Amino acid sequence: MLELRNISYGVAEEGAKKEILKNISFTLEDNRFVVVTGPNGGGKSTLAKVIAGIWQPTEGQILWDGQDITGLNVTERAKLGISYAFQQPVRFKGITVFDLIRLASGKKVSMDEACTYLSEVGLCARDYVRREVNASLSGGELKRIEIATVMARNTRVTLFDEPEAGIDLWSFQKLIGVFEKLHEDAHGSILIISHQERILDIADEILLIADGGLQKRGTKDEMLPEILGSSFRPGCLYMA
Amino acid sequence: MNQITEHILEEVAALHGIPEGAYNIRENGKSIGRSSTEEIQITTREDGKGLEIRIAAGTKKKSVHIPVVISQSGLKEVVYNDFFVGEDADVTIVAGCGIHNAGNDASRHDGVHTFYIGKGARVKYVEKHYGSGDGSGERIMNPETVIEIGEDGYMEMETVQIRGVDSTVRRTRASLAAGAKLVVTERLMTHGQQHAESWFDVHMDGADSGANIVSRSVARDSSYQKFSSCLVGNAPCSGHTECDAIIMDSAKISAVPELAANDPDAALIHEAAIGKIAGEQIVKLMTLGLTEAEAEEQIVEGFLR
Numbered sequence: 001m002l003e004l005r006n007i008s009y010g011v012a013e014e015g016a017k018k019e020i021l022k023n024i025s026f027t028l029e030d031n032r033f034v035v036v037t038g039p040n041g042g043g044k045s046t047l048a049k050v051i052a053g054i055w056q057p058t059e060g061q062i063l064w065d066g067q068d069i070t071g072l073n074v075t076e077r078a079k080l081g082i083s084y085a086f087q088q089p090v091r092f093k094g095i096t097v098f099d100l101i102r103l104a105s106g107k108k109v110s111m112d113e114a115c116t117y118l119s120e121v122g123l124c125a126r127d128y129v130r131r132e133v134n135a136s137l138s139g140g141e142l143k144r145i146e147i148a149t150v151m152a153r154n155t156r157v158t159l160f161d162e163p164e165a166g167i168d169l170w171s172f173q174k175l176i177g178v179f180e181k182l183h184e185d186a187h188g189s190i191l192i193i194s195h196q197e198r199i200l201d202i203a204d205e206i207l208l209i210a211d212g213g214l215q216k217r218g219t220k221d222e223m224l225p226e227i228l229g230s231s232f233r234p235g236c237l238y239m240a
Numbered sequence: 241m242n243q244i245t246e247h248i249l250e251e252v253a254a255l256h257g258i259p260e261g262a263y264n265i266r267e268n269g270k271s272i273g274r275s276s277t278e279e280i281q282i283t284t285r286e287d288g289k290g291l292e293i294r295i296a297a298g299t300k301k302k303s304v305h306i307p308v309v310i311s312q313s314g315l316k317e318v319v320y321n322d323f324f325v326g327e328d329a330d331v332t333i334v335a336g337c338g339i340h341n342a343g344n345d346a347s348r349h350d351g352v353h354t355f356y357i358g359k360g361a362r363v364k365y366v367e368k369h370y371g372s373g374d375g376s377g378e379r380i381m382n383p384e385t386v387i388e389i390g391e392d393g394y395m396e397m398e399t400v401q402i403r404g405v406d407s408t409v410r411r412t413r414a415s416l417a418a419g420a421k422l423v424v425t426e427r428l429m430t431h432g433q434q435h436a437e438s439w440f441d442v443h444m445d446g447a448d449s450g451a452n453i454v455s456r457s458v459a460r461d462s463s464y465q466k467f468s469s470c471l472v473g474n475a476p477c478s479g480h481t482e483c484d485a486i487i488m489d490s491a492k493i494s495a496v497p498e499l500a501a502n503d504p505d506a507a508l509i510h511e512a513a514i515g516k517i518a519g520e521q522i523v524k525l526m527t528l529g530l531t532e533a534e535a536e537e538q539i540v541e542g543f544l545r
Contacts, residue, residue: 054523074526083527090524093456093484094542103538104528153528 002028002051002082002157002189007060009043009050020046021057022212028157028191033183035203036193037227043212044193045087048159051191052084053077081156081188087165089146092133097145100133104152117148120181122174139166147178156188164196172196200224241272244340244372245309251370252336253307263305264291266319268312280304280331290320290352293333297326297358304333308351313343313377318350327358327390336368339379339405348380355386357393357420365397371404378406385412389420391446400427401436402544409437418446418475426455427544430463430491440469444477444506453481458540459491470498473506483512486543488536 009021021043028034036044049055051062053074062070064080072080101114115125121144131137133145143166150158163179164172176198182190183202192199200206206223208216216223241249241257245267249255258265258273262280265273276282279299283292293304306321325331341347357363371379381401389395401408414422422442430436442451451471459465471479483495497510517539525535 052527054527074523075529075531078527078529086520086524086527090518090520092521092539092542094545095538096542099538099542100528103525103530106529149528 001030001065003063003066004051005061005063007047007050007057007062009046009055010058020212021050023060024209024212024214025060026207026214026217028189030156030189032204033190033202034192034205034207035200036191036207036209037195037200038209038215042210044209045161047209048084048161048191048193051157051159052082054084078153078155083150083153083155083158085146085150085158085160085163087161087193089142090133091135091137091142095133096129097131097133097148098129100145100149101129101152104149106153109152114152117152118145120151121145121148121178122171123148140168140171143167144171144175147175151182154188158182158188158190160190160192160194162193162195164194164199176202197228200227241267242311244311248309248311248338248340248370248372249307251372252338252368253305253334255305255307259303259305261303261305262293266306266308268310268315269317277302282306285320285322289318290322292322292324294324295326295329295331297328299326299329299331302331304331306333306335308335308337308349309340310338310347310349311340311342311373313341313347313373313375314345316346316348318352320352321354323353323355323363325355325357325361325363325393328360329358330362332364332366334366336366336370337381337383338370338372339381341371341373341375341377341379343375344377346378346380348378348382350382350384352384353386355388355395357387357389357395359390360392361390362394363396365395367397367399369399369401369405369408371406379404380407381405382409382411384410387412387414387422389414389416389422391417392419393417394421395423397422397424399424402427402429403431405434405436406432407435409439411439411441413441414451415443415445416449416451416477418448420446420449422451422453424451424453424455426453426457428455428457428465429460429540429544430457430465431460432463433461434463436464437466438468440481441472442470442479443472443474444479445474447475447477449475449477451477451479451481455483456485456543457483457493458486458488458544459493460488461491462489463491465491465493466496467494467512468496468498469510470500471508471510472500472502473508474502476503476505477507479506479508481510483514485514486517486540487514488516
């Protein structure tokens with residue numbers, strides 16, 4: 001169980017302090033599928049980075065089964081069981097898809113096992129497993145490799161930052177299938193940052209984050225009508 | 241053959257014992273084993289300063305190993321090896337050098353390799369340099385490679401120096417006839433106080449000749465690297481040279497590009513990039529459970545692959 005208590009994150013900007021996250025508290029129960037949504041710039045990605053340990057909160061505590069892990073770094077939290085799929089996956093030179101899957105799983109993996117993860121995200125494994133994770137891959141390919149990598153970790157908590165971003169429509173259909181399967185298989189708890197109605201639609205719970213604060217939370221039945229009817233409507237409305 | 245020699249042969253030439261086919265193993269200034277085949281003749285040069293390797297025209301899928309081991313501290317040598325590759329031959333030549341220096345005097349190997357590659361011949365040339373031993377004496381290697389590729393000939397040169405060499409100045413000069421191609425892949429890592437210079441001077445003299453020189457290097461600690469690559473297009477040709485370097489700790493790297501087009505149809509490109517490991521690459525691997533140091537190692541290992 002992951003618990004956030006009064007988490008705030010601020011940065012100094014032109015001499016003034018800017019609060020990006022304001023006093024956020026919530027609990028992510030085991031084996032839950034939670035979607036975080038809200039307008040761009042509202043603090044969602046920052047929240048994921050704070051949970052992964054990439055950024056340290058300026059105030060508040062993060063608890064893991066009741067134990068305070070606020071002071072742990074990225075590696076320590078990863079080892080504890082937190083995975084994080086980047087919104088913009090990182091490119092490397094020389095490191096292959098197989099290397100990433102092997103490092104992610106933390107043990108020896110066979111080519112066949114690595115290929116299984118790739119197939120699950122809709123990539124023809126044979127074509128990709130030996131490829132370098134470099135600029136020759138498209139944004140959509142990289143996103144799917146990123147998802148395969150965190151699936152290979154199979155940890156208790158997995159954070160996905162806008163997995164749909166940069167993915168074409170055809171791939172998106174497959175991606176929904178991937179998340180539906182992740183939900184069914186109960187791969188620990190999943191926290192997805194997303195604007196997509198179809199991802200919101202498979203959530204056990206939806207958190208609405210805007211202006212750095214947790215505005216509202218509830219089941220999808222409670223939240224969806226309101227979100228879809230409001231100015232926070234997923235899609236491009238709140239971009240206007 | 242003692243354990244040190246066996247270990248070095250494995251490092252520089254991936255050899256476990258005596259290789260198949262033609263070979264010459266040089267240890268502390270002397271040949272300790274040599275074998276020629278019908279198609280590949282290895283003989284001592286007339287002046288006694290090295291080897292002559294003659295590969296018959298049409299030789300296919302054969303290899304030549306000429307590794308060098310220096311384990312005697314303070315030994316200094318200059319060796320000249322000449323390769324004559326016959327028309328339409330297709331061969332792999334493995335020439336590594338390893339210095340084990342457990343003493344206080346500098347050990348040094350300067351190898352001058354000259355390749356005369358015949359019309360339509362293909363050569364893969366692999367050269368690995370390695371140093372070991374805990375003596376304070378320096379391990380110095382200065383390889384010089386001179387390449388003449390005949391019409392429609394092809395040479396792929398893979399040069400690797402990952403650890404243990406204190407000082408190196410490597411020079412590669414090439415001239416390419418019509419349709420000839422040269423591909424060079426250099427992998428270099430320096431650490432401690434090491435100093436490495438790599439100079440390329442490639443002249444594309446014939447129509448439709450082409451060269452691709454790609455160097456990836458990592459400089460750690462207080463080491464210094466200099467990469468200088470000069471491509472000269474004297475005919476319609478295409479040339480590309482690239483230096484991609486990771487700089488760490490308090491190392492220094494300098495990259496010097498030079499392109500000279502003496503023909504309006506010479507297409508020449510130079511790319512050079514020097515920078516630290518991207519922070520996001522380290523963070524990504526840390527999210528997979530690696531420590532910062534482990535992440536750096538993986539990134540460097542992949543980069544130099």
